[in-house]
Amino acid sequence: MAEEPRKLGLLWAFMKGQRLRYAAAAGAMLAAALVMFLVPLIAAIVIDYVIQAKALRGPQWLRKALEAMGGRESLARNLYLAGGAVAALTALSGLFTYLKGRWSAQASETIARRLRDRLYEHLQRLPCTYHDQTSTGELVQRCTSDVETVRTFLATQVVEIARAVVMLLTVLPFMLALSVELTLLAMALVPLILGFSLVFLSRVTKAFRLSDESEGRMTTLLQENLTGIRVVRAFARQDYEQDRFAESNLEFRDKTIRLIDLMAWYWAASDYACHLQSALVLIMGGLWVIQGAADVGVLFAFLAYEGMLLWPVRHMGRLLTELGKTRVSMGRLWDILHHRNERGSPAPEVLEAGALGERVEASPAPGQAGPGKDLVPAQPLGGSLTVRDLSFSYDGHAAVLDDLSFDVPAGWTVALMGPSGAGKSTLMHVLLRLYEYHRGSIRLDAHELRDLDPHWLRSQIGVVLQEPFLYSKTLRENIRRSSRDDAVVEAAAAVAAIHESILSFEQGYDTLVGERGVTLSGGQRQRVALARAILHDPPMLVLDDAFSAVDVRTEGSILSALGRRRGRRTTLVIAHRLSTLIQADRILVLDRGRIVQRGTHEELLAQGGLYGRLWHIQSELEEDLRQELTAGPAGGNAHA
Amino acid sequence: MPDPAVLEEEIVARLDLAPWKRLWPYVLQLKRYFIPMVIISALTAGANAAMYLAIRGVIDQAVSGSRDGVLGYGLFFVAVVTGQVTCVWMFIFLGGRISQNIAHNIRRDIFQRLQDLDVSYYDRRPVGWLMARATSDCQHLGRLLAWGLLDLSWGLFMMAALAGVMLYLSWELSLIVFTVIPPLIFVSLKFQRLLLHSSRQVRKTNSQMTGAYNEGIAAVRTTKTLVREDENLREFQTLSSAMYRHSVRNSLQSAMYLPLIQTLGAVGAGLALWFGGLDSMAGAVSLGTIVLFINSATRFFDPVHELARVLTDVQSAQASTERVMGLLASVPEIRDSDKVRQAIRNHERGTGILPVRSTGVPPVVQGRDDLATHGRDAHATRAAPLAIDGLDDRIGTIEFRDVTFAYKQGQQVLEHFNLTVQAGQTVALVGATGGGKTTIVSLLCRFYEPVQGEILLDGVDYRRRSLRWLQSSLGVVPQTPHLFSGTIRENIRYGRLDASDDEVARVARLVNAEPFILGMDHGYDSEVGQGGSRLSMGQRQLVCLARAVLADPKVFIMDEATSSVDTETERLIQDGVERVREGRTCFMIAHRLSTIRSADRILVIDGGRIVEQGSHHELILARGGYYELYSNQFQQEKRRELLGGSPKAEQ
Secondary structure, eight states: OTHHHHHHHHHHHHTTTTHHHHHHHHHHHHHHHHHHHHHHHHHHHIIIIIISOOOOOSOHHHHHHHHHTTHHHHHHHTHHHHHHHHHHHHHHHHHHHHHHHHHHHHHHHHHHHHHHHHHHHHHHHSOHHHHHHSOHHHHHHIIIIIHHHHHHIIIIIHHHHHHHHHHHHHHHHHHHHHOHHHHHHHHTTHHHHHHHHHHHHHHHHHHHHHHHHHHHHHHHHHHHHHHTHHHHHHTTOHHHHHHHHHHHHHHHHHHHHHHHHHHHHHHHHHHHHHHHHHHHHHHHHHHHHHHTSSOHHHHHHHHHHHHHHHHHHHHHHHHHHHHHHHHHHHHHHHHHHTSOOTTSOOOHHHHHHHHHSSOOOSSOOTTSOOOOOOBOOSSOOOOOEEEEEEEEOSSSSSOSEEEEEEEEOTTOEEEEEOSTTSSHHHHHHHHTTSSOOOEEEEEETTEEGGGBOHHHHHHHEEEEOSSOOOOSSBHHHHHHTTOOOHHHHHHHHHHTTOHHHHHHSTTGGGOBBSTTSBOOOHHHHHHHHHHHHHTTOOSEEEEESTTTTSOHHHHHHHHHHHHTTTTTSEEEEEOOOHHHHTTOSEEEEEETTEEEEEEOHHHHHHHOHHHHHHHHHHHHHHHHHHHHHHSOTTTSOOOO | OOOHHHHHTOOOSSOOSHHHHTTHHHHHHTHHHHHHHHHHHHHHHHHHHHHHHHHHHHHHHHHTTOHHHHHHHHHHHHHHHHHHHHHHHHHHHHHHHHHHHHHHHHHHHHHHHHHHSOHHHHHHSOHHHHHHIIIIIHHHHHHIIIIIHHHHHHHHHHHHHHHHHHHHHOHHHHHHHHTTHHHHHHHHHHHHHHHHHHHHHHHHHHHHHHHHHHHHHHTHHHHHHTTOHHHHHHHHHHHHHHHHHHHHHHHHHHHHHHHHHHHHHHHHHHHHHHHHHHHHHTTSSOHHHHHHHHHHHHHTHHHHHHHHHHHHHHHHHHHHHHHHHHHHHOOOSSSOOHHHHHHHHHHHHHTTTSOOOTTSSOGGGOSSOTHHHHHHHHOOOSOSOBOTTSSBOOOOOEEEEEEEEEEETTEEEEEEEEEEEOTTOEEEEEOOTTSSHHHHHHHHTTSSOOSEEEEEETTEEGGGSOHHHHHHHEEEEOSSOOOOSSBHHHHHHTTOTTOOHHHHHHHHHHTTOHHHHHTSTTGGGOBOOGGGTTSOHHHHHHHHHHHHHHTOOSEEEEEOOOSOOOHHHHHHHHHHHHHHHTTSEEEEEOOSHHHHHHOSEEEEEETTEEEEEEOHHHHHHHTSHHHHHHHHHHHHHHHHHHHOSOSGGGO
16 A cells, blocks of 8 residues: 555645645535525425425524524415425525535546656656667656546546545534434434445446457557458458357457446346335335434425435445546656656656655666766857767666777868667767766866756757657648848758758648658658758767668758858768768767777778678679670560 | 547438438347337336326325225335336337347348449448448447337326326316426427537547547657657647537536426426325325326336436437448449349259250350350350359459549540450469559459450350359458458458368468468467467468468459568568469569569559560560560669568559
């Protein structure tokens, strides 16, 4: 049970600022209930005092009040007053009910919004190591359906808890005041109903899970069939597929019917218990009326109160199940929120909840971002880079970068190449502080990288990642970042050789990217990302295989456009095309986390190695073609 | 493509009965549940009314001091509630069966229809859209027909029963109390509609928010490198604030609705108290009757509320009914013609008994039909095995004759395309993306049919042959290997359902898949996971290959994968393909040098035409487009060998 305070404590922390509103909502509900209790009372008075002309058994003040109104005769003459009072009191109670609904809606929606905003913010600020370990679908699921579970609980159940308490606190005194015996009678079956609904709901939950699972299997089958429809056709397996689906469809139907049958028992049985409770009051009350121990009006009022009381009681079972679900959901959200963000702190609400429950663990896990020193230099970045003895590993064991040392003087263009898995992209990520390095040193200008504020650092470096992400916004919004100047946007697009393509779209820069707009080709995406990266003319540019999908000619024009800033901007580029590599001031060849070759194009050619072999593909091709051309028709594969 | 989110949110202004009528057969099928349901809802309403009568009886008997009377009516009350809960149990029981059977039956028919609809139908609709029809729409319709009908009939009977009892006891008092009903109906309808609109708004915003989370998480690296966190959060907050507004509006509407109709009920109760009290003092009605009137007036909103809800539900389900019924009414354009179906029937009837006539077609199909002549021309041998449509089971020469094709009108992908492939030839299709390679293969599979021109199998237009025969004669290996959840064995056996375990193992060996399969925990019985997710890309390709080979196809069609596979697996696949090709006509959409070089014929496809063709040697000599294509491919493959990594990026 050590988990419990933490989960619900987190919910409590999120409720901050809304707790008063909830209290007000509970107050309104109390008021509504109190007013509502008067209604049967009025009817009771009319029945006993006015119509039956009996002496009133109620409290002293009530008798006095009625005397003051002119007593029985006057009331009998003006019976519309009673009818009007019933309507007016119900309306007044309705007003309070509305206020309760309003306040609890505002409170629960405010909390839900805060929860959603906090999750979104925290997820963005969590380090990449976190995102590497989680799947997007799973996270989205938590942010939507788990938040929805919590929201439903806040919107409907929190008030219900209050209602149950309010009812017990208000109905009981009323009933006791009217008749102690009848009250005991009216409560006789309540424990039974409560216990029954608790036991039953746990069984329903199980049946629900079974139905849910079979639905999942059916959905999977359906989806695989629909996505693989060409395979189904190609093997003419329509009948087979139908048989398989029929089986699964049937299973889902039967499991769900089982669930509903269970519900039928539940509803019928709990209805029956409630009705029997009423019957008890009705019969015993009737007999007491005959004995003169109670009045008809009182009996009527009791029956009405019984109705008010039984519903919340019957609801208790559901409330407890909902509470259980909410705890599970809050636990899943806690899982996200307690992780430390890039600045080393969990979500503030977690810290707050930690004071209630157990303490949040003190030190960050290995590989996870620790608190940086957040230095923001006064000068913009110069661009010289010094890497010494840098080692890095994602999991603390297998070294992805192994003892790297190299220098990049300000204004140089340095190219990195090597087989996939050599650590090129990792090096770029470490440089951007997407991952923290723990061994060796990276100095940018005179600063150790881990002392710099990561946001400042990234704002100084233009980056195009290997698979650049474009937001589902317009092209302009994708490129412009904080700039409002269209001319700047278009200039950047021109350098990235995407301006013309953008203009060729019907809506130009206002074209939406993504599902609701155009689908860009890989090369177009890369060029838009490049335009975005160079918009602010950053002192340093990092291109991670950024031209891989751009054709060679376009790449050439981009490179020459970028070349105009040559010498003033430090550029790190991962590339495999010789045309790109050849233009670099220095080339580093990486293999398995180490620099295996370094130098200019000519130097590397002379060394042979991977670089040399790459270069010689050209001559291999020439050799292959020469053989094909000189051989007779028999040398190739003869045409059948 | 239509955006599913937009389609879901159509709001129908008026009720159209036409789509609902098409649901009628589904209702008729379940009349054994529907009829008792209506009867039971009437009984429930009767029991509800009887409960009020019992209470009235107890009170009146108590006032008159009759002990037996109180006990009698009390027991009557117990009997009535016993009957009532039995009814509740029964209608939930029946409602469950109705809702689930309706959903099940519609879903079954949708699935069946989807198996027959053209591939082009799938092109126009995202899988998610189709899924929604077969899942949520079906459930929705099932719920609506079961519980909606229950609420509707219960509501009507309840109103009738209450009104009947009240009118019987005192028609004057009844008429007075009934004055609250019209405003009750008006308010209910009005608010149900408001609630419908605002809850739709909530759902729409919610799906936008899901999209925002998705993007926010998928883009997390890009966001960090652009230092865009704050701006993203601001944008998200606009969305979450909109969600707040819509949700609160929705809640406020329901917070207002309930007190309003309760107050209206209280006005009725007040009227009953006032006029009933006067009547009672005059001795016209009993105390119990007043209590009954008060109770009835306060409960009257229940049936009214339910009726209004059902009406709105029907209205909101209109769009999904139309979509479901529209899907069920769609007819595949590509299917066996009447003549082919007739031929299949005749063949089934005549198998083994009726020697097929010299024409190879049953007499019914003869006459003006020139199919017979084609058949005769193509095959002199009569001893050949017969296909299910009574024609030759073998596939020899395949000819595309003057084929023109367009996915969308006016956008020709193929134009006057001609190609003849002899039996046993391997044809490699190469060329840039979008040139029409996949289209050629899809046309051959008859996933689509030519807009103009014809595709001839041994001289017979394939539209005159059975679709199932053709498709089961082809062995297709798609570019993205698609597997179904289940074991490896089940996936391979998909190629031929009656294959023995030995045969499965034999093809797995043939395509070099056995080593990896035996290396898995449960060998052939290892689960492949959803969509094959537990296997690597290369392993999936091997399983697909085995599956195709098991079918022992007459024509082998392979769309070579462009995704990267480790060199070892790559070699295994190559080797396996090589063995499969022996003795078969093959169409390869080729990306690998070895495949291209070993083909009998290479077709360079561009802009829907064959721009070059010949053997590798001939085409290199020609120094045309193929020469360049080959040079590029050569360098890419070599570079990939050196560097590994992403070949798709090199296009």
